Amino acid sequence: MKTISAISISLLIALTLACGYSKKAAAPPTAGTVPAISQLSPDATTAGGPAFAVTVNGSNFASKAVVNWNGTPLTSTTISAKQMTATVPATMIASPATVQITVTNPGTAGTGLYGGGGTLAETSAPMSFTVN
DSSP, X not given: OHHHHHHHHHHHHHHHHHTOOOOOOOOOOBOOOOOEEEEEESSEEOTTOOOEEEEEEEEOOOTTOEEEETTEEOEEEEEETTEXXXXXXXXXXXXXXXXXXXXXEOOBOOOSTTXXXXXXXXXXXXXXXXEO
């Protein structure tokens, strides 16, 4: 009887391992909507000046998009899919420089059965801003 039990258990283990059960792979995220910048207002400021707001005009701005100053996210507000504003602290304009401004649309999380899908974060091409 012990031999039959041992054989049965061994057979069940072998069948379980042989089935090759694996979790279904989650779908990868797809490309998101890429924002585009067409104009900055102002497009320059004086070094050592006070904090100010920059208006970014363009297209495809998501509701939670962020304006970046040389890659650093700024406190941003999306007014519409074509316009955003961002606050530039005085510490970021202490010295003369040419700065790259971009806009990043955030990615979205997947909601599929296995957590896949969603979209990737996408960043616009840079536009130069001058600190004189």
